Amino acid sequence: MIKQHFLLIDFFSYLQSIMNIGQGVLIILKQIIKNEEHISSRFYCIFFGKAIIGLSCLMLISCTKEDENITAPNETIKIPVIVHIIHNGEEIGEGPNITFEQVKSQIEVLNEDYRKKEYTNGFNINSVGADMEIMFFLAEYSPSGNKLAEAGIDRVNGGRQEWPKGILRNPIETTLKPATFWDPTKYLNIWTVNFGGFTGRDLLGYAQFPSNSGLAGLNSDGGLAETDGVVIGYKYFGSSQKGDFDYIFSPFNLGRTCTHEIGHWLGLRHIWGDGECDVDDYCYDTPNASEPSYGCLQNKYSCRSYDMIENYMDYSDDACMNTFTIDQKSRITTVLNNSPRRKNLYNNYKELVQ
Ligand SMILES: [Zn+2]
Numbered sequence: 001m002i003k004q005h006f007l008l009i010d011f012f013s014y015l016q017s018i019m020n021i022g023q024g025v026l027i028i029l030k031q032i033i034k035n036e037e038h039i040s041s042r043f044y045c046i047f048f049g050k051a052i053i054g055l056s057c058l059m060l061i062s063c064t065k066e067d068e069n070i071t072a073p074n075e076t077i078k079i080p081v082i083v084h085i086i087h088n089g090e091e092i093g094e095g096p097n098i099t100f101e102q103v104k105s106q107i108e109v110l111n112e113d114y115r116k117k118e119y120t121n122g123f124n125i126n127s128v129g130a131d132m133e134i135m136f137f138l139a140e141y142s143p144s145g146n147k148l149a150e151a152g153i154d155r156v157n158g159g160r161q162e163w164p165k166g167i168l169r170n171p172i173e174t175t176l177k178p179a180t181f182w183d184p185t186k187y188l189n190i191w192t193v194n195f196g197g198f199t200g201r202d203l204l205g206y207a208q209f210p211s212n213s214g215l216a217g218l219n220s221d222g223g224l225a226e227t228d229g230v231v232i233g234y235k236y237f238g239s240s241q242k243g244d245f246d247y248i249f250s251p252f253n254l255g256r257t258c259t260h261e262i263g264h265w266l267g268l269r270h271i272w273g274d275g276e277c278d279v280d281d282y283c284y285d286t287p288n289a290s291e292p293s294y295g296c297l298q299n300k301y302s303c304r305s306y307d308m309i310e311n312y313m314d315y316s317d318d319a320c321m322n323t324f325t326i327d328q329k330s331r332i333t334t335v336l337n338n339s340p341r342r343k344n345l346y347n348n349y350k351e352l353v354q
Contacts, residue, residue, distance in 0.1 A: 078349040080139040082187040086158040096194040096234045105242035109255030110136045124322040128285040130329040139352045162196040178226040185344040189229030204257040205232035207264035210339035217282045230261040254318035267335035277303035283327035296320035
């Protein structure tokens, strides 16, 4: 339907352009027929004016066509990923210096969850459950064009055992990210860190929201380019179902922390809207909830409806999540079309991955 609309506009624009040029020629001919010695400069102006309008229209059509290709509907969005593994000098596979296999297991989870892939944890039969049509790929090349030793991985000795969490996570924002980020118009930057001593339910990860999406519920300024991306505790990154990663902490051991944080990074809010029943997440198909859900509370009821505890944007255990909705997809599509950096990402897939 959208494509037909564009074609119709194209046809009339071409017609208009040709008519403009034609009118210019006609004006010149009329003057010649009238046997005027000189064609006044005014008529030249009209001629050139008409011709320029015609040519401008043709150029505009070309641009419109390019844009149309970028946002072609029903095309899977492919996002290159770089994971900055922040360690403190440990061997690979020891503590926060996680293995390539652990990173790979996380990417697999993302592609199951964002594609609602059958026969995986990411599948659901919810009537509003959406295939987000986004896929994530480990980048093969660095910003300078060098082939990476390990696809999608940038190992960094951060020079400290632990990174403060919560409000005191400033060293991550002020020092670590600006020193290590890769061009966020080309890569989704993920940092894995050791947030600090484990104290039960704690900070698992956090994300930077997009800027200038125009969406309700988001500030126009999501943050700086140099801090753009998501940060995940290394014990909650990847899936213990996909390898021998005993230290990944249950019940957050199936990679859903990253699925959730990338949801924020793409403009989604928590399904309870970070408030009570009168606060929304701006999606009609995620029932209002009065608070987050913890654990796996089937049939949890609040705000006159059952809570969608299986939604990735709730706080349920990893094993209880399997749903993004159609309205959530719509928000993410808006972000990918409008937000600085996000809208450029998927154009770089070919350059960085293959
Ligand atoms: Zn969250």
